[in-house]
Amino acid sequence: xxxxxxxxxxxxxxxxxxxxxxxxxxxxxxxxxxxxxxxxxxxxxxxxxxxxxxxxxxxxxxxxxxxxxxxxxxxxxxxxxxxxxxxxxxxxxxxxxxxxxxxxxxxxxxxxxxxxxxxxxxxxxxxxxxxxxxxxxxxxxxxxxxxxxxxxxxxxxxxxxxxxxxxxxxxxxxxxxxxxxxxxxxxxxxxxxxxxxxxxxxxxxxxxxxxxxxxxxxxxxxxxxxxxxxxxxxxxxxxxxxxxxxxxxxxxxxxxxxxxxxxxxxxxxxxxxxxxxxxxxxxxxxxxxxxxxxxxxxxxxxxxxxxxxxxxxxxxxxxxxxxxxxxxxxxxxxxxxxxxxxxxxxxxxxxxxxxxxxxxxxxxxxxxxxxxxxxxxxxxxxxxxxxxxxxxxxxxxxxxxxxxxxxxxxxxxxxxxxxxxxxxxxxxxx
Numbered sequence: 001x002x003x004x005x006x007x008x009x010x011x012x013x014x015x016x017x018x019x020x021x022x023x024x025x026x027x028x029x030x031x032x033x034x035x036x037x038x039x040x041x042x043x044x045x046x047x048x049x050x051x052x053x054x055x056x057x058x059x060x061x062x063x064x065x066x067x068x069x070x071x072x073x074x075x076x077x078x079x080x081x082x083x084x085x086x087x088x089x090x091x092x093x094x095x096x097x098x099x100x101x102x103x104x105x106x107x108x109x110x111x112x113x114x115x116x117x118x119x120x121x122x123x124x125x126x127x128x129x130x131x132x133x134x135x136x137x138x139x140x141x142x143x144x145x146x147x148x149x150x151x152x153x154x155x156x157x158x159x160x161x162x163x164x165x166x167x168x169x170x171x172x173x174x175x176x177x178x179x180x181x182x183x184x185x186x187x188x189x190x191x192x193x194x195x196x197x198x199x200x201x202x203x204x205x206x207x208x209x210x211x212x213x214x215x216x217x218x219x220x221x222x223x224x225x226x227x228x229x230x231x232x233x234x235x236x237x238x239x240x241x242x243x244x245x246x247x248x249x250x251x252x253x254x255x256x257x258x259x260x261x262x263x264x265x266x267x268x269x270x271x272x273x274x275x276x277x278x279x280x281x282x283x284x285x286x287x288x289x290x291x292x293x294x295x296x297x298x299x300x301x302x303x304x305x306x307x308x309x310x311x312x313x314x315x316x317x318x319x320x321x322x323x324x325x326x327x328x329x330x331x332x333x334x335x336x337x338x339x340x341x342x343x344x345x346x347x348x349x350x351x352x353x354x355x356x357x358x359x360x361x362x363x364x365x366x367x368x369x370x371x372x373x374x375x376x377x378x379x380x381x382x383x384x385x386x387x388x389x390x391x392x393x394x395x396x397x398x399x400x401x402x403x404x405x406x407x408x409x410x411x412x413x414x415x416x417x418x419x420x421x422x423x424x425x426x427x428x429x430x
Contacts, residue, residue, distance in 0.1 A: 050415050051399050054388055060398070066143050067397035071404050073135035077128050078352060084127040085345040088120055089329065094338050113176045113337045117169035120340050125161055132157065140251075143395055148250040159212050167197070172340060179335045187317035191310040198305055202298065203261040210259070215246040219269065224279065228286050231376060232267075235294045242286075243268045248275070253394045256285045258292040261302070265293065276393070281386040284377055291372030297365045304361065312350060319346050355407055362410040370417060371424070380425035387417050 051060055088094050097119050101112050137153045140146035148156075174193060178186030210216070219225045219242040232239045247253065247270040254273040260266050267289045273282060292298070320343050324334040331339045374383060391398050391414045398414035405413065412420070 050419070054415075054418065055391070055398060059392060062143075063391070063395050063397055066139070066395050067400065069139055070135060071408060073131055073139070074408065077131045077135070078348070080127050080131060081124050081348060082345060084124045085120075085341040085348070088123060088341040089339070089345070093123070094119065094341070098338060109180070109337070110173050110177060113173045113340070114169050116337050116340055117172045118165060120344065121161065121165045121168065124344075129157070145253060145395060146251050152250065156213055163209060163212075168344075171197070172343070175343065176335060176337055183334075187313045188310070190317070191313040194309050194313060195306050198309065199261070199302065202302055203264055206260045206264045206266060215249070216243050216268070217246070218242070219244050219274075221274075224274075224282065227279075227283065231283065231287060232290055232293075235290050235372070235376060237290060237293055239267070241266075244274065245270050248272050254390055255394075256289050258289040258298065261298060265298070267293070277386065277389075278382075280377075280379060280382045281389075284373055284379065284382050284386055287373035287376040288369045290376065291369030292365070294372060295365070295368055297369070301361070301365070308354075312347075315350060316343065316346055359406060359408070359410050363412050366411045367420065370412070370420060374421060374424050378428075380421040380428075383421045384418050387414050387421070 055063075094116065098112065098116060101115055133153075136157075137146070137148075137150065140148075171190075171194070175186075175190060178189055182189060219228075225242060228242055229239050243266055245268050247255070252272060254270055254276060256267065256269045256273060258265070258267050267286065269282070269286065273285060277285070320339065321334040323329065323342060323346075324331045324336065324339045329339075329342065331342070370383075374380060377383070390396070396414055400409065400413060411417075
């Protein structure tokens with residue numbers, strides 16, 4: 001039993017380590033810190049690879065090293081999480097905690113599930129924390145992308161654990177309650193509640209969650225605010241206000257985003273973008289976010305999620321129900337809360353398997369928003385210039401391997417976006 005437990009628990013971790021070794025065997029990249037710069041002037045008729053036409057070799061080496069490291073950390077974090085689930089499922093910790101809860105605290109099944117869910121959360125959080133720290137703190141500081149304090153980083157991690165932990169633990173309680181009361185059709189009720197939660201979260205996230213992690217203020221520059229508001233009006237969008245996120249407190253990165261639903265919809269510009277980008281670049285970035293708004297990307301994405309949730313709930317209900325009856329797992333059936341790690345493992349694997357599809361949909365929406373930005377501004381050169389400059393500032397991997405793009409990239413690559421702008425300009429000129 002101990003040998004089988006060890007093999008099952010270590011298999012996902014070994015998969016992650018093999019992936020790490022396979023990536024390291026690829027093109028070797030230098031990882032010394034280098035001064036920012038990185039851009040090169042592309043000349044017509046240049047026959048070199050596209051990346052080398054737009055970026056210098058030092059930047060390409062440095063960005064590849066940084067991003068390969070991020071991919072390795074992401075794969076290993078996933079593998080460690082899966083290994084933690086396996087150990088909790090097969091090991092003695094969770095049964096011991098369950099007995100103590102039943103004997104000393106309560107015989108309420110809902111309360112028991114709630115506390116067991118938090119035990120699983122705490123163990124997996126602790127298991128993944130070293131990798132998350134290496135990726136989200138050490139690597140970001142090593143490459144001079146972050147200046148957030150250690151206390152600030154740990155505080156954000158704790159807040160994230162609290163928010164997601166509360167949501168997951170309550171949904172897990174609901175799942176096991178439905179297992180007891182609606183053993184056949186419970187998945188449909190679970191899907192209904194999950195849909196309501198997703199819609200409510202999309203609406204409330206900008207108001208409730210975002211302010212916990214960053215400070216926001218209205219855009220103060222009256223001329224820029226007028227310019228951007230008029231651009232939005234030309235796209236048929238009436239903006240009450242444009243928000244600025246004080247990202248400079250944590251990072252040197254530049255970005256902007258569109259978020260919310262209904263009355264909470266908003267465009268948010270990072271203060272680093274306003275500080276470092278030219279007015280034309282800010283217009284270009286803002287036009288891209290207007291493209292998300294005018295094309296209804298959040299609503300479309302939400303609709304796709306609503307369509308997928310019942311399928312996911314049915315799969316989890318069926319797969320967990322069958323696997324929980326496997327004697328070797330030591331569970332008393334699908335209603336046994338000691339099966340929480342099994343349920344969450346199935347959920348994690350399912351979402352990971354769906355990532356290539358969801359990422360492809362996201363990239364398609366980003367391309368559509370890029371097209372809107374080009375049409376609104378009519379300025380392909382500024383689009384190209386900003387793609388190059390922002391890649392250097394944000395240390396973006398301008399042309400990642402297809403497999404990593406499929407698994408992790410929610411946006412088109414830098415070279416794809418530059419190529420799109422060049423083709424748009426050629427069509428307009430011709």
